[in-house]
Each structure stands twice: as structure tokens, then as C-alpha cells.
Amino acid sequence: MEFENKKDGNTAGHRKDVSGTEPGTTGQPHKRRVRYKGTHPRNFKEKYKELQPEKYADTIAKVVQKGSTPAGMHISICVNEILDFLQIQPGQKGLDATLGYGGHTQAMLKCLKGEGHIHALDIDPIESVKTKARLEQAGFGEEILTIHHMNFADIDQVAEEDGPFDFVLADLGVSSMQIDNPERGFSYKTEGPLDLRLNPEKGESAAKRLREIDQEELQGMLIENSDEPYAEEIAKAVMTTLKRGGKIETTQDLRRIIEETLSFLPEREFKESAKKSCQRTFQALRIDVNSEFEVLYQFLEKLPDVLAPGGRVAILTFHSGEDRLVKRSFKELKRAGIYSDAATDVIRPSAEECRLNPRARSTKMRWAVRSE
Structure with missing residues (x-):
């Protein structure tokens, strides 16, 4: 997925003293990165360039262009379709129920143009810290973004203090950072503990x-x-x-x-x-x-009460079980007059998006609008 330079980090004539410390420095001894066999890194930790996207943008671009997801990253799905539907305006208040890598969140924050606020939820204590730092570095601090370490089944707790919301997004897929990291045990493709907990x-x-x-x-x-x-x-x-x-x-x-x-x-x-x-x-x-169906039931049940009149919600699903739950909830609540409108057909990612990100192929987007 990425190419390794044939040379190590030391150029000709660049010497180390016998202690391994760079000449003229008093820092920690220099440690060479462990080399991998062949021309391409195979395991998660060897993909050091992909795991540092801020330093190796060219490598990341090449990996994505080949239709792969760089290690430790997540490529957000249906971003344009979501933004087209949500119609986010400066000054609005929104909720990203599933923060993940923060790609959707960042796209929505840009729509606010510095006015308004987004609250984001995530139960993953490992990835949410990384995402917060990444978004802060991109210029989205606490004045416009609040991250809550909690399950999205508890959206009512956030809404009590910070709602109601003009727009809500829920991406029900597992993030690529979790899938690709063998230590999390999400994938059958690599050796790791059989864990699977978010x-x-x-x-x-x-x-x-x-x-x-x-x-x-x-x-x-x-x-x-x-x-x-x-x-x-x-x-x-x-x-x-x-x-x-x-x-x-x-x-x-x-x-x-x-x-x-x-x-x-x-x-x-x-x-x-x-x-x-x-x-x-x-x-x-x-x-x-992870009690995913139970959590989704609670989320869908509480959802109308956290939306402002006319508020919009978009949900991305990735398998038939969760899609059936979302479809049924939207249909029943529209019939009851709680939603003024709801998707009758799913929105799918484009063929080009699926080519660049094969993990998008099973995605279905459904939406609804809260009655005024």
C-alpha cells in the first residue's frame, strides 16, 4: 500500500557515536524503525506513513486513489449527499451522533462558517481523543465543537442542556481505524484478540x-x-x-x-x-x-424530541438489520405526523465514490424532517 525507501534514515557520512546518540546532541538515542520484508508494508504498525497522514499527504493520496483506505484513517461516506440534504446554515446548532474519525463533523463545521455549534458523541475512548486533537489542529476548538464521551442512545441527555438541534447525523458504520487495528479484534483478516468492543x-x-x-x-x-x-x-x-x-x-x-x-x-x-x-x-x-440494535432502538425513539421544529436528520446504515429499523421508524413517525417528510427511497454513494472507497458499497442513506 506504500513504498519503502531503500536507504535508511542516515545519509552517507552521517555518523553516530558508539552510544547511538546523534553527534552533537544530548537527546534520546536514535532508534531505527524496524524494517519490513519486501517492498510493501504488510502489518498495521509497519504502515508508518499511512499512520501519519499529516506528514505523508502524497502517500495517503496514492493509497486512496488505488481504492484503499489508509491504515489508521477513515474515509467519510456520502459527504456531499449529507450536506445537500441537511442544508446547514451559519448560526445553527447540530449533533453528530457518531463522531468517529471526524470527517463528517469537519465538513458540517465548515458550513457553519464560525457561527453556531456542533455537539458530537463517541464511546470509543481511544479514537475520540485523537479526533479531538485532529479537529483542534484544523481550527475547530471548543468554541464551536463539543465532544461528549457517551453512547448515542443517550442523545436526550445532551439535548436537555444543549438542544434542540437543527440537524442531526448518525453514521452507523464501524470506523476503519477500528477495523484495521488488529489490537481491536474487529477483522477476521488479521491476528488479534477476539474483542469487537467499541x-x-x-x-x-x-x-x-x-x-x-x-x-x-x-x-x-x-x-x-x-x-x-x-x-x-x-x-x-x-x-x-x-x-x-x-x-x-x-x-x-x-x-x-x-x-x-x-x-x-x-x-x-x-x-x-x-x-x-x-x-x-x-x-x-x-x-x-455492543448491543447495537438496542442502542439504535433507543436512538430512533428519542430522536424526534431532540430535533427543533423543521430539524433534519440523516442516517447512514450498512447492513439490512439496522436499515430495516431506520426505515420502519421513519415511516411510522411520518404516518403519525411527527415527521413532515421522510425518505421513501435510499440514497446511495456514487459509483466513483465506491471505486475510491470500496467500504462505501453497502451504504444506504435515509433522512427525515421534523414537523414544524
């Missing part, structure tokens, strides 16, 4: 959750949360492994079980089917561990 300081990891449930509950979770066609087979294999004293502590432990379970499939079907079942199984566990 807030690793609270709740139970996916590994612990698997030890606490039975086969029937796991099968139901796989069907309800991700429409997994091999839910019965995977649930049985997982529980058999645990009952026999086997451990499922890492992402690769679970991946191996899924692949072994589906080994009965014809060779021409196996690779793609195993890949999709891994994706769906990890999705189902993530939804369960």
Missing part, C-alpha cells in the same frame, strides 16, 4: 461472550444479526470446540473454525463463501457485544 473499557469481549452462551443462542444471533446461511453449522462447531476444551480467544481461532466448518463446500465455492461467512459472523458478534 469501548474496550466496558462490557465483555466477543471471546468471553462465546463462552457464556449456548448453541441455540449463537445460532439465533447469527441469523438475526447477519442472516448467516450456515448459522447452524457454525454455531455447532464453535460450541463443540469449547466443550472439548478448545480455546477461541483470537480472531484467527474463530476464522479457522468457520473455514473448517465450511470445508464440505465445493472447491469453486469455498473461498468466497468462507470469506462472507467470516464477515457475517464477526458482524453478528460485534452487534451483540
Whole structure:
């Protein structure tokens, strides 16, 4: 995803003394970055250029142009479509219910032109600190942006003091920074702890959750949360492994079980089917561990009360389960007269956006307008 210079950091004739400290300095000993094999970095930590976008803008641009997401970053989806609908005006007050990397937030802040305020929520204690620093460096400080470390199910608490809001955005997708970091355990593609928590300081990891449930509950979770066609087979294999004293502590432990379970499939079907079942199984566990459907129910129920008359809301969904909930809520509340208008059709990212950001392909945007 990025190219490594063949030379190390020292040019010809640039020497170090025997202690490893640069001549003429009294600082810490210079530490060479660990080199990787081959011409391209393969693991997360080796992608040092991508992890420092402020220093390596050219590398970032090349990675994005190739249709990849740089390590440690998140490319915001449907930014233009969101701004076209929200019609943000200077002086308004808004809420970004899912701060993440802050791309949507920054785009909305620019629309305010220094007048008004945005409140943003995020439960991730690791990424929210980085995002706050990034936005402050871009010129958006506390005078125009307030970040709350809380779940977006609690939007009513923010609205009590700071609402109602003229516009609200909720991006229900998991951020790429979380997916790509092996230490967070969100992806079956890399070795890491089977965690999947958006807030690793609270709740139970996916590994612990698997030890606490039975086969029937796991099968139901796989069907309800991700429409997994091999839910019965995977649930049985997982529980058999645990009952026999086997451990499922890492992402690769679970991946191996899924692949072994589906080994009965014809060779021409196996690779793609195993890949999709891994994706769906990890999705189902993530939804369960973070109580995502329950949180979304609460958010949708409280949403009308935090919107100002005529206030607008846009929601991005990424799988059928959450999209059904949003669609039904908007439809029912429009019928009840609480929303004056709501999307009848979804808005999707353009073909060009999907080419540059393949993670945008499953995105659906729905919107609604609060009655006056």
C-alpha cells in the first residue's frame, strides 16, 4: 500500500557515536524503525506513513486513489449527499451522533462558517481523543465543537442542556481505524484478540461472550444479526470446540473454525463463501457485544424530541438489520405526523465514490424532517 525507501534514515557520512546518540546532541538515542520484508508494508504498525497522514499527504493520496483506505484513517461516506440534504446554515446548532474519525463533523463545521455549534458523541475512548486533537489542529476548538464521551442512545441527555438541534447525523458504520487495528479484534483478516468492543473499557469481549452462551443462542444471533446461511453449522462447531476444551480467544481461532466448518463446500465455492461467512459472523458478534440494535432502538425513539421544529436528520446504515429499523421508524413517525417528510427511497454513494472507497458499497442513506 506504500513504498519503502531503500536507504535508511542516515545519509552517507552521517555518523553516530558508539552510544547511538546523534553527534552533537544530548537527546534520546536514535532508534531505527524496524524494517519490513519486501517492498510493501504488510502489518498495521509497519504502515508508518499511512499512520501519519499529516506528514505523508502524497502517500495517503496514492493509497486512496488505488481504492484503499489508509491504515489508521477513515474515509467519510456520502459527504456531499449529507450536506445537500441537511442544508446547514451559519448560526445553527447540530449533533453528530457518531463522531468517529471526524470527517463528517469537519465538513458540517465548515458550513457553519464560525457561527453556531456542533455537539458530537463517541464511546470509543481511544479514537475520540485523537479526533479531538485532529479537529483542534484544523481550527475547530471548543468554541464551536463539543465532544461528549457517551453512547448515542443517550442523545436526550445532551439535548436537555444543549438542544434542540437543527440537524442531526448518525453514521452507523464501524470506523476503519477500528477495523484495521488488529489490537481491536474487529477483522477476521488479521491476528488479534477476539474483542469487537467499541469501548474496550466496558462490557465483555466477543471471546468471553462465546463462552457464556449456548448453541441455540449463537445460532439465533447469527441469523438475526447477519442472516448467516450456515448459522447452524457454525454455531455447532464453535460450541463443540469449547466443550472439548478448545480455546477461541483470537480472531484467527474463530476464522479457522468457520473455514473448517465450511470445508464440505465445493472447491469453486469455498473461498468466497468462507470469506462472507467470516464477515457475517464477526458482524453478528460485534452487534451483540455492543448491543447495537438496542442502542439504535433507543436512538430512533428519542430522536424526534431532540430535533427543533423543521430539524433534519440523516442516517447512514450498512447492513439490512439496522436499515430495516431506520426505515420502519421513519415511516411510522411520518404516518403519525411527527415527521413532515421522510425518505421513501435510499440514497446511495456514487459509483466513483465506491471505486475510491470500496467500504462505501453497502451504504444506504435515509433522512427525515421534523414537523414544524
